[in-house]
Amino acid sequence: SQLAEENxxxxSVHEGESVTVNCSYKTSITALQWYRQKSGKGPAQLILIRSNEREKRNGRLRATLDTSSQSSSLSITxxxxxxxxxxFCATGNTGKLIFGLGTTLQVQP
Amino acid sequence: NSKVIQTPRYLVKGQGQKAKMRCIPEKGHPVVFWYQQNKNNEFKFLINFQNQEVLQQIDMTEKRFSAECPSNSPCSLEIQSSEAGDSALYLCASSLFGGEIAETLYFGSGTRLTVL
Incomplete structure (x- = not known):
């Protein structure tokens, strides 16, 4: 089973709408990262949120972290x-990142 | 935008053939990772280096896979005898930091290996 998993x-949403991707993880962490991978490209980091942070923003993106429920969310407005x-959400305490299986988001015109 | 460069973009090999791919990490990044991503989007960590030294590698890597990051040359990942199950996207990533806590990884666009 995965260390981190998207839910x-x-x-699928239409342009202009907001969407939230959720992630749950299985162990205590020091940080959780969100990556986006477009077709034909490698993943690119969107946000890194540390265990002492509850929320972090990057433009239209907002990540939350709830260490009590071992969950995180990424919202796009x-x-x-x-x-x-x-x-993808990803985390790791052993020198390497472990990725979830990913959530495919389709934004339609 | 990531400046990790991976070549070739696509690689097609027959079973039993060698497959070699290369990676130039971002300038100034001492830590390099190789991941295998299958068609179901699952990432499998293969190996990582700090400068020229191996930090961690999985058991599979020790048998048919070999990798190196020589000084002043691209890093490389080679599969000695390709199998159909090796067909995947091979991603190279670099990072400013090593250590226990996984920091930001900067990925290349990958090498898509198809083993016929």
Missing amino acids: SWAL ATRCEDTAVY
């Missing part, structure tokens, strides 16, 4: 077609 396989991608 949905796929989501005012979605655009170019937000279409696979979104």
Whole structure:
């Protein structure tokens, strides 16, 4: 089983709508990262949120971390077609990142 | 935007053939990772280096996979005898920091290996 797992396989929204991707993890962590992978590209980090942070923002993106429930969320407001991608949460305390299986987000015009 | 460069973009090999791919990490990044991503989006960590030294590697890597990061040359990952199950996207990533806590990884676009 995965160290970190997103809670949905796929989501579809229309441009301009907001969407939230959720992630749960199985052990205590020092930080959790969100990555986005567009078709034909490698993953790119969106946000790194540390265990002493409850919320972090990056433009239209907002990540939350709840260490008591071992969960995190990534919200995207005012979605655009170019937000279409696979979104991964990832964490690791042993020198390497362990990725979830990803949530595919489709933003339709 | 990541400046990790991976070559080739696509690699097609027959079973039993060698497959070699290369990676130039971001300038100034001493830590390099190799991951295998399958068609179901699952990531498998293969190996990581700090400068030229191996930090961690999985058992599978020790048998048919070999990797190196020589000084002043691209890092490389080589599969000695390719198998159909090796077909995947191989991702190289670099980082400013090593250590126990996993920090930001900067990924290349990957090498898509197809083993026929």
